[in-house]
Amino acid sequence: MQTNFRYLTNLESSFRLIRFVAIAVIVLSVAFAAGIAWWAFDTVNKSREKIYVLDGSKSLTLALAQDMNVNRSAEAKDHIRAFHRLFFNLDPDETVIDSHVHEAAYYGDASVMRLYSDLREKGYFSQLIQGNVIQKVEIDSITLTGSQSPFTARTYARQLLVRANTITTRRLVTECNLIDIDRSDNNSHGFMIERLKVLENRDLETITRD
Known part of the structure; x- marks a missing residue:
């Protein structure tokens, strides 16, 4: 019983870690895409000036x-x-x-x-x-x-x-x-x-x- 509880705890920790990594990857991807979009917009505006x-x-x-x-x-x-x-x-x-x-x-x-x-x-x-x-x-x-x-x-x-x-x-x-x-x-x-x-x-x- 104790072994099963420890297994479930480890499994929950693993899911939590995976969820954290996935969220971090998504946030970093969005931030990177936003940075690229801002840079492109700024470059176009400067060229138009x-x-x-x-x-x-x-x-x-x-x-x-x-x-x-x-x-x-x-x-x-x-x-x-x-x-x-x-x-x-x-x-x-x-x-x-x-x-x-x-x-x-x-x-x-x-x-x-x-x-x-x-x-x-x-x-x-x-x-x-x-x-x-x-x-x-x-x-x-x-x-x-x-x-x-x-x-x-x-x-x-x-x-x-x-x-x-x-x-x-x-x-x-x-x-x-x-x-x-x-x-x-x-x-x-x-x-x-x-x-x-x-x-x-x-x-x-x-x-x-x-």
């Missing part, structure tokens, strides 16, 4: 999506720079001028084409072509009003008109509004220029080329 902005020099600049307001300001300025380089960097070739303006049109609304039409009607582009003038723009600074879209942007720049014998420097000041739109291959920053105006465009100096 990174966006790449294409700047004017065609290099990639890493920006954090969580600092969206700060980065949108930077993107807004780069959008303005890219537009001015397209619209105001011109060679004395009608095909090149039309190509630049066509690409610049994706950056803004009807006010961009209105400015282009006004310049064409005044014979500005014809004068560049006939005078064999190369026009370049150098951006000095861009100021933004507001910390997020919609922005009001004012651009201070210089235009260089390079002729065979002279180089004329002009002061160029433009103003526009910027609103958010969907990004696309033709507009990687996701901004639209509105109400583009040229506030100032006057000669500063003309020097003779050696």
Whole structure:
């Protein structure tokens, strides 16, 4: 009788040990699975927080999506720079001028084409072509009003008109509004220029080329 009682006691202890081991294995498995799931979720979230902005020099600049307001300001300025380089960097070739303006049109609304039409009607582009003038723009600074879209942007720049014998420097000041739109291959920053105006465009100096 005593032997049977001892056997039953040992059997109960063995079942208790097996149950403890099984529960421990289940808890550890759940904890391990939860740890893997948390790590995967955290990794995916961190990867989504990174966006790449294409700047004017065609290099990639890493920006954090969580600092969206700060980065949108930077993107807004780069959008303005890219537009001015397209619209105001011109060679004395009608095909090149039309190509630049066509690409610049994706950056803004009807006010961009209105400015282009006004310049064409005044014979500005014809004068560049006939005078064999190369026009370049150098951006000095861009100021933004507001910390997020919609922005009001004012651009201070210089235009260089390079002729065979002279180089004329002009002061160029433009103003526009910027609103958010969907990004696309033709507009990687996701901004639209509105109400583009040229506030100032006057000669500063003309020097003779050696």
